[in-house]
Amino acid sequence: METSLDRLRPGCRAVIMKVNTAPALTRRLRDFGLVPGTAVHCRYKSPWGDVTALYLRGAVLALRTKDLRRIRVRCE
Amino acid sequence: MRSKPVRMRKVALAGNPNVGKSTLFNALTGLRQHTGNWPGKTVGLAQGRARRGKTEYLFTDLPGTYTLDGASEDERIAGEFLKDGDSDCVVAVCDASCLERSLILTLQVLSRCRRVVVCVNLMDEAERQGLRLDLKALEKALGAPVVATSANRGRGLEALLAQIDRVCDGPERPLGHWEDPVSAAEAVCAACQTRDSAPEGWRLTLDRVLVSRRHGVPILLALLFVIVWLTVWGANYPSELLGRLFDWGYDRLTGILAWAPWWLRGVLVDGLYATSARVISVMLPPMAIFFPLFTVLEDVGYLPRMAFLLDGCMAKCGGCGKQALTLAMGLGCNAVGVTGCRIIDSPRERLAAILTNAMVPCNGRFPTLILLGSLFFPGLGAPFLVAGCVMLGVLVAMAVSGALTGTVLKNQESTFIMELPPFRRPRIGQILIRSLLDRTLFVAGRALTVAAPAGVVLWILANTRLLSLAVGLLDPLGRLLGMDGAILLAFCLALPANELTVPVLLMALTGGGSLQSVAGLGGELLLSAGWTWQTALCVMVFTLFHWPCSTTLMTIYQETRSIGKTAAAFILPTAVGGVLCIMLRLLLG
Numbered sequence: 286m287e288t289s290l291d292r293l294r295p296g297c298r299a300v301i302m303k304v305n306t307a308p309a310l311t312r313r314l315r316d317f318g319l320v321p322g323t324a325v326h327c328r329y330k331s332p333w334g335d336v337t338a339l340y341l342r343g344a345v346l347a348l349r350t351k352d353l354r355r356i357r358v359r360c361e
Numbered sequence: 362m363r364s365k366p367v368r369m370r371k372v373a374l375a376g377n378p379n380v381g382k383s384t385l386f387n388a389l390t391g392l393r394q395h396t397g398n399w400p401g402k403t404v405g406l407a408q409g410r411a412r413r414g415k416t417e418y419l420f421t422d423l424p425g426t427y428t429l430d431g432a433s434e435d436e437r438i439a440g441e442f443l444k445d446g447d448s449d450c451v452v453a454v455c456d457a458s459c460l461e462r463s464l465i466l467t468l469q470v471l472s473r474c475r476r477v478v479v480c481v482n483l484m485d486e487a488e489r490q491g492l493r494l495d496l497k498a499l500e501k502a503l504g505a506p507v508v509a510t511s512a513n514r515g516r517g518l519e520a521l522l523a524q525i526d527r528v529c530d531g532p533e534r535p536l537g538h539w540e541d542p543v544s545a546a547e548a549v550c551a552a553c554q555t556r557d558s559a560p561e562g563w564r565l566t567l568d569r570v571l572v573s574r575r576h577g578v579p580i581l582l583a584l585l586f587v588i589v590w591l592t593v594w595g596a597n598y599p600s601e602l603l604g605r606l607f608d609w610g611y612d613r614l615t616g617i618l619a620w621a622p623w624w625l626r627g628v629l630v631d632g633l634y635a636t637s638a639r640v641i642s643v644m645l646p647p648m649a650i651f652f653p654l655f656t657v658l659e660d661v662g663y664l665p666r667m668a669f670l671l672d673g674c675m676a677k678c679g680g681c682g683k684q685a686l687t688l689a690m691g692l693g694c695n696a697v698g699v700t701g702c703r704i705i706d707s708p709r710e711r712l713a714a715i716l717t718n719a720m721v722p723c724n725g726r727f728p729t730l731i732l733l734g735s736l737f738f739p740g741l742g743a744p745f746l747v748a749g750c751v752m753l754g755v756l757v758a759m760a761v762s763g764a765l766t767g768t769v770l771k772n773q774e775s776t777f778i779m780e781l782p783p784f785r786r787p788r789i790g791q792i793l794i795r796s797l798l799d800r801t802l803f804v805a806g807r808a809l810t811v812a813a814p815a816g817v818v819l820w821i822l823a824n825t826r827l828l829s830l831a832v833g834l835l836d837p838l839g840r841l842l843g844m845d846g847a848i849l850l851a852f853c854l855a856l857p858a859n860e861l862t863v864p865v866l867l868m869a870l871t872g873g874g875s876l877q878s879v880a881g882l883g884g885e886l887l888l889s890a891g892w893t894w895q896t897a898l899c900v901m902v903f904t905l906f907h908w909p910c911s912t913t914l915m916t917i918y919q920e921t922r923s924i925g926k927t928a929a930a931f932i933l934p935t936a937v938g939g940v941l942c943i944m945l946r947l948l949l950g
Binding site: 315317320323332342343344348352 | 427428431458459460461462465543544546547550565568569572573574577578665668669670672673676682706777778779780781782783
């Protein structure tokens with residue numbers, strides 16, 4: 286099933302399909318290894334849901350949930 | 362006598378944030394660069410030396426980066442340093458427990474620098490997580506020598522130095538080339554690392570609880586309160602003990618100097634000695650308790666979780682969760698907090714964070730808050746009030762940041778990306794030694810170097826009636842703010858170091874004469890000077906919000922290169938403090 290990354294629920298896994306964020310953010314995500322084809326695992330969200338912790342490439346990354354809207358993923 | 366070194370090798374340490382570069386640097390050089398379990402700790406370049414036989418190594422600890430051509434200040438510094446080729450050898454430090462991500466940067470280093478040693482650090486951490494690494498295969502895949510280390514246990518350091526020698530003396534390695542470092546890192550990692558067992562579950566559970574909707578914020582507030590309470594409560598006894606010790610010293614010194622003319626005795630005993638003694642007995646006990654507790658949180662890895670929890674509120678104020686980290690650094694020292702703002706990517710948020718950092722009480726003001734709190738609001742009131750002060754500082758800092766970014770500093774909205782490092786078991790022994798010896802004594806020593814000469818100057822001012830003249834001049838303004846002239850003067854004269862506020866105040870109140878008790882810290886004295894709990898509250902608020910000390914102002918100038926922005930950093934908190942004090946005075950009568 287395809288969806289956007291901000292909708293991935295805690296505990297779920299997905300593979301990144303397309304990163305459509307602003308160029309600066311896309312570059313930054315790339316530095317952290319978040320590119321199409323990367324397997325991610327949603328660890329948890331912050332109390333108000335505005336920050337999401339993703340597990341990818343052996344590390345946990347905290348990102349603003351609204352920045353994840355423009356990242357398409359395929360859920361497992 | 363040590364002979365002159367024959368060879369000098371310049372070695373740069375590069376790697377992701379929080380892979381233990383600073384720990385490795387400290388272990389290699391015997392220096393005490395501050396370490397902590399959170400990304401972005403090292404923002405400047407730190408240098409240190411190590412010596413083995415006839416070879417001297419000059420290590421440069423680069424700020425941790427995720428890329429060599431990044432946008433933020435710390436990444437730029439690291440990238441430029443490697444580009445200039447100002448080192449004989451680069452050690453690319455990787456985190457064995459998070460190898461794949463570390464390798465992305467390592468591959469970038471390998472495609473730019475010819476003499477590289479890859480150092481896989483935190484091997485013990487990886488073993489605990491059930492990860493197994495094939496070093497030979499990694500060496501082959503990268504085309505560069507690989508050394509495994511556990512810097513916090515001192516393992517693998519000699520092998521690393523030997524490998525650095527071999528690389529420096531050997532032929533240059535051809536530059537590596539990888540079309541796409543991200544997928545190349547994935548492939549290399551898959552070929553070299555295997556997982557034996559599932560990772561420990563307690564970290565994940567702890568993480569879930571600490572940042573959960575229900576418990577996250579209450580736990581954060583409870584932690585703040587417990588730390589402040591332990592500091593306030595625990596500082597009482599050593600403070601008393603130190604007070605008695607300094608009183609005894611005061612009597613002895615007066616006795617020894619009985620032959621001296623009154624003015625010499627005054628300058629040395631009532632000026633130099635009494636001021637230094639007061640600074641130490643006010644500062645040392647709270648700091649000796651606060652720093653170790655705070656270091657435990659740092660070492661465990663709680664601080665990034667705090668940023669994670671608070672980013673939502675911070676974003677609504679136009680700030681960034683990382684500002685929570687810089688504010689936490691400000692609790693130690695505002696100058697350090699201001700430098701730490703380099704971890705914030707967006708220029709406007711960085712500026713807002715710099716301008717508001719002095720609104721959290723640094724270790725020079727924290728003891729003043731604790732002292733006034735325990736004098737005027739005994740019992741549980743004091744810790745609540747002091748914790749409330751810290752929270753008020755954070756809230757106002759956020760509100761002011763929000764007002765700034767919403768108006769003057771309007772610009773594009775920024776993003777927030779931060780790594781959450783795994784929890785690590787705190788190294789209690791090391792924490793105690795590090796925070797007591799390095800931070801507490803260092804801070805106390807720095808305060809003393811200001812306090813001793815200031816004591817002499819103050820005594821002279823007090824005895825030439827200049828001090829009382831200034832008090833009289835400042836009195837109307839002081840009264841307007843719910844305080845008095847002596848207090849305002851104390852704040853003015855404490856510009857070089859906030860630790861001086863209480864000693865200056867006592868000096869102004871006694872007019873430079875001798876005190877009954879040097880370190881009894883003058884509860885009765887304040888009462889007889891007409892202090893009420895309202896006065897104490899106003900002074901606490903003004904302690905929280907007034908101009909930053911001169912060191913912090915200088916740091917702000919260095920970071921912003923603008924006199925206007927430095928002036929803003931001076932005026933903003935002062936204005937906030939002034940308005941709050943006037944409001945308090947009117948409200949409380």
